Amino acid sequence: MMDVALRAGVSHGTVSNFFNRPQLLSEATREKVAQAVADLAFVPNDAARTLAKGTGNTIGVVLVDIGNSFFVDIARGVESAAAESAHKLLLANSDVNAQKQDDYLELFDETRVRGIILAPLDGEQDGAARVRSHGRPVVFVNWPGEDDASCGVIVDEEHGGYLAARHLIELGRTTLLFAGGPLTLHAVADRLNGVRRAIDEAPGVALEVLETHSLTTRAGRVLGHELAIRPPARQPDGVVCAADSLAIGCIEQLVGAGIRVPEDIAVTGYDNNHYGAESAVPVTTIAQPGHEMGVIAAELLAEEVGGLPGHTHRTVILKPSLLVRKSTVASAVPAITDAPETAR
Amino acid sequence: MMDVALRAGVSHGTVSNFFNRPQLLSEATREKVAQAVADLAFVPNDAARTLAKGTGNTIGVVLVDIGNSFFVDIARGVESAAAESAHKLLLANSDVNAQKQDDYLELFDETRVRGIILAPLDGEQDGAARVRSHGRPVVFVNWPGEDDASCGVIVDEEHGGYLAARHLIELGRTTLLFAGGPLTLHAVADRLNGVRRAIDEAPGVALEVLETHSLTTRAGRVLGHELAIRPPARQPDGVVCAADSLAIGCIEQLVGAGIRVPEDIAVTGYDNNHYGAESAVPVTTIAQPGHEMGVIAAELLAEEVGGLPGHTHRTVILKPSLLVRKSTVASAVPAITDAPETAR
DNA sequence: TCACGGCATTGAATCGTTACATCGCTCAGC
DNA sequence: GCTGAGCGATGTAACGATTCAATGCCGTGA
Secondary structure (H helix, E strand, C coil): CHHHHHHHCCCHHHHHHHHHCHHHCCHHHHHHHHHHHHHHCCCCCHHHHHHHHCCCCEEEEEECCCCCHHHHHHHHHHHHHHHHCCCEEEEEECCCCHHHHHHHHHHHHHCCCCEEEECCCCCCCHHHHHHHHCCCCEEEECECCCCCCCEEEEECHHHHHHHHHHHHHHCCCCEEEEEECCCCCHHHHHHHHHHHHHHHHCCCCEEEEEECCCCCHHHHHHHHHHHHCCCHHHCCCEEEECCHHHHHHHHHHHHHCCCCCCCCCEEECCECCHHHHCECCCCEEEECCHHHHHHHHHHHHHHHHCCCCCCCCCEEEECCEEECCCCCCCCCCCCCCCCCCCCC | CHHHHHHHCCCHHHHHHHHHCHHHCCHHHHHHHHHHHHHHCCCCCHHHHHHHHCCCCEEEEEECCCCCHHHHHHHHHHHHHHHHCCCEEEEEECCCCHHHHHHHHHHHHHCCCCEEEECCCCCCCHHHHHHHHCCCCEEEECECCCCCCCEEEEECHHHHHHHHHHHHHHCCCCEEEEEECCCCCHHHHHHHHHHHHHHHHCCCCEEEEEECCCCCHHHHHHHHHHHHCCCHHHCCCEEEECCHHHHHHHHHHHHHCCCCCCCCCEEECCECCHHHHCECCCCEEEECCHHHHHHHHHHHHHHHHCCCCCCCCCEEEECCEEECCCCCCCCCCCCCCCCCCCCC
16 A cells, blocks of 8 residues: 555555545546555455454355355345445355354354355254354345344245145145155155145145155155155045155156146245256246345345344245246146256 | 463364374374364364465366256266365356356356366366466366366367267168257357268268257257148158257157158167156166266376376367167157155 | 644554574483 | 574564554634
């Protein structure tokens, strides 16, 4: 910075003002400094800035899985909102790995980010608690906030499960099967609860629960195969899958075995992943407002770092919505949505 | 750090050594310091560290589109390799936006990252050049390095186009159509060149080129519709699409119009996006070794930041491979690969 | 001519580390 | 008995910014 000051014929303090409070400088000075900055290709040292100020102006986002378009939507939402509060945004992918999640939390803590938005793995959030205890706000997405300690943005998973099951029931299906797992995942358990509520409201409708060991396409194939080899009398006529990937694998096997989807068995997915709309039988799904969740999380965080006086920690609960496609209604019109753009 | 030093009864220099050269400390001292660090929940200030050292130990990754699974594969590859060289990794998504790309490059420059891995937009890479001129190495992925200035990892796009076209020709197709665009995208142009080479090698095979305005599913639908309404005599019997999304939209329209894929028209995609395998007619595609590209890029960068004496800038060229699915061969066996896991 | 007020500018202190020269000791080797 | 190396720990000087009280400069009005 001294070099710039020398070249512009001012002191380094003035150069600092040039970057932080340009309105304090006279037009002439401002131009001299700008010229010097350009000449020297000067890039302010953020480490020094952060050290002097005590805190940086980036916010960290830790995502559990950037391979899942739901979380990418969240990231995009966060970014669009963060841009408004002039915060830069750094992403980290914990890749469904608790260790990595903690590592990144620690990294962001060390780099003194302004705040963190975390889409965590299921489990105790003590990594987040530690960061917060250092005075660094953490906002959860897809995980509830903790009373009086942090904010969160979640979707009503129970409602999503309810929507899916009710949809099948309204279509006249009477023997439903819920597939998903492990049931220890809070999202899966909540969705199942919603399914149960819908069943309870509909006398005469039966429910079978089949826990899968994961939510992958592969697990879906296993599920579909198992269903396909059952005697028809024991087959459900509606399947609620706890994830799109599961539904896709399941449908593939059913169709491959000559079972018609949706006529014989209707199947729903969950998450509205981008590929769900493009699959062999487009999957009826529960769409989560990922982008909106990201925006809200960023706003919540902005409130916290801004030290807004009236801020109270809270959890915002958003409602998911049902997206009907051919896996439950044969005549469903394909939605006119794009697959993610390939950028090449 | 002073607090820790006081509590442990040592000087702050010793605390510094505790973190950076623990082998210099005696067992007893090490334990005292460790205890003090734990008691005080001390988190080293990375800004100060970076300031004092002159450079951080993170590497920045700027990706053109994290919605595209190809780039996510790259990121994963980078991460797995970066872990080995003890570098932390920060992600940024430029979202196909030149301005954002430059902003993130600048941000990483300011935070004094150790180096940058950039999957850029098409165009002049002066943002990268600027960063590099500040002594910060930049390694390109999916973009060639610049002689004597930077490294790069690319796939042989021309070869990919060649593979796709030759595959169709070997299947006996004689009137091919190449779809993709804009042709100003280097990847699209290169792929077309490869297609041309395959055509040249096969006398009697005709090629039509149809430039699309983008590589989206929507553009694919437009393409498919246009093909579907042509008189059969003017329809190609093989279509090489420059992207999977394009192929998926195209196939959807063709099938919807009663044209059989692959019997009447065989279609290939490009990129092996995760959803391509799950689509209505699984798409034959050209697979790019994204993970491997990421690993190599990280290694190249490690060489540069490590100041390896023998390091010379170079561009590593990887070969793509053909993945045959039902959009060209009806009997193709579905690959037993997983869709991306949903992590919930 | 001079005191005055208002602003732009300056300089010193500070932030939390790292790097390195240096200290006081001990011990082996001659 | 002397020398020199090795050891673990220490203290000081950067590192590159921000902040803020103090200073200088300006035109203005008396």
